[in-house]
Amino acid sequence: MGVSRCLVALVTAVALTLVVPPGEAAEAMARTDLTVRSGSFAKSGPLVRAEFRVGAQRAEAPPSRATLGLRDGARWIGLAVVRVPRIGTGRVRTVRAEGTVASVRAGTYTVVACADRPGRVAERAEGNNCRDLGRVRVGTSLCDRPGCAPIDHPSGSVFDYTDRTGTYWAHEPNDAINGPFAVLIWLHGCAQGSSSAVRVAVDRYDEHYVTIAPDGADGACWKPGELGDAGVARILRTIESVVAHFDVRSDRIVLGGYSIGGVLAYRTAFYHARLIAGVIAVNAAPFRRSESRPASSLAAARWRFPVLHLAHDADKQFPLTKVRSEVRRVRRAGHSIGFMHLPGTHYDLQTQPHIKRHAVEPGMAHGWTSP
Numbered sequence: 404m405g406v407s408r409c410l411v412a413l414v415t416a417v418a419l420t421l422v423v424p425p426g427e428a429a430e431a432m433a434r435t436d437l438t439v440r441s442g443s444f445a446k447s448g449p450l451v452r453a454e455f456r457v458g459a460q461r462a463e464a465p466p467s468r469a470t471l472g473l474r475d476g477a478r479w480i481g482l483a484v485v486r487v488p489r490i491g492t493g494r495v496r497t498v499r500a501e502g503t504v505a506s507v508r509a510g511t512y513t514v515v516a517c518a519d520r521p522g523r524v525a526e527r528a529e530g531n532n533c534r535d536l537g538r539v540r541v542g543t544s545l546c547d548r549p550g551c552a553p554i555d556h557p558s559g560s561v562f563d564y565t566d567r568t569g570t571y572w573a574h575e576p577n578d579a580i581n582g583p584f585a586v587l588i589w590l591h592g593c594a595q596g597s598s599s600a601v602r603v604a605v606d607r608y609d610e611h612y613v614t615i616a617p618d619g620a621d622g623a624c625w626k627p628g629e630l631g632d633a634g635v636a637r638i639l640r641t642i643e644s645v646v647a648h649f650d651v652r653s654d655r656i657v658l659g660g661y662s663i664g665g666v667l668a669y670r671t672a673f674y675h676a677r678l679i680a681g682v683i684a685v686n687a688a689p690f691r692r693s694e695s696r697p698a699s700s701l702a703a704a705r706w707r708f709p710v711l712h713l714a715h716d717a718d719k720q721f722p723l724t725k726v727r728s729e730v731r732r733v734r735r736a737g738h739s740i741g742f743m744h745l746p747g748t749h750y751d752l753q754t755q756p757h758i759k760r761h762a763v764e765p766g767m768a769h770g771w772t773s774p
Contacts, residue, residue, distance in 0.1 A: 450503055450636035467486075516533065571645075620637075710739070
């Protein structure tokens with residue numbers, strides 16, 4: 404009986420050796436297991452923003468990527484991909500991601516957060532990376548073709564209009580150039596208003612672009628990190644509106660702004676880069692007051708859009724030395740940046756003409772296009 408048991412054990416050991424090469428079983432046991440422990444999301448207009456916790460079990464997890472998306476049956480619609488740093492054994496990291504559903508057809512979808520969705524980390528188990536965060540209703544947009552819902556408006560002067568996305572002040576030049584217009588969305592600084600700020604950026608030199616400035620923060624400050632009407636969601640709705648009502652090129656939408664408006668332009672472009680042809684920023688910074696970490700903003704950009712940035716030497720709100728440092732970091736990430744600094748403070752008699760002459764005019768003359 405004892406001999407039989409020994410023979411069985413020997414045969415079993417030999418079989419296992421043939422099936423699993425030496426070391427692989429131990430390696431598999433040592434692999435990490437990435438899961439999404441919990442999470443939530445919120446939707447404002449076309450913007451979906453989620454926060455979820457990614458955990459590593461059994462072993463340390465190397466740097467990876469997490470994904471936010473929508474599921475409709477077997478169909479997957481990716482909204483955002485974010486980098487996740489190394490996670491220690493038994494530890495978790497909070498991940499924040501945001502994306503737009505502006506181009507998603509109307510319907511009800513499941514919002515899903517996934518750890519290592521690209522599958523680059525060798526894990527003990529590969530089928531438990533995702534977690535459903537809830538259901539979301541995606542409504543119909545105004546329409547998705549340029550000029551599909553035209554409005555009566557004058558040419559050559561500033562006018563206002565209101566649709567279901569909000570109120571706008573806009574200017575379409577009365578030029579002799581044929582073909583669709585480019586777009587400049589201009590965002591004012593704190594304590595200013597769109598009705599007056601839009602006039603700084605209108606096309607008076609035949610660059611053939613529509614200027615538009617949205618409501619949402621008149622007399623106050625834009626709030627780049629918030630989900631509501633004073634943040635990124637408001638800019639996405641502006642894009643939806645200008646595309647619907649004007650004969651424009653959707654691949655030539657430029658974001659521009661002064662002070663906190665320039666910060667919001669940067670933040671929107673980083674997180675929704677494929678919608679943006681370029682950024683024009685005046686007396687602002689790529690990261691300061693954006694409520695987003697520099698590494699997160701740079702990692703979110705799906706393409707390296709170009710930038711024209713104008714600073715002033717004595718600007719105390721956005722000091723030149725700090726702005727230079729941030730601009731260098733953006734340039735090192737692969738963005739093409741035209742950077743200029745001139746004598747002046749954050750706002751004085753020199754600043755106003757500088758915005759048009761040294762920022763808006765040369766920026767729009769580049770003819771930037773998005774992918």
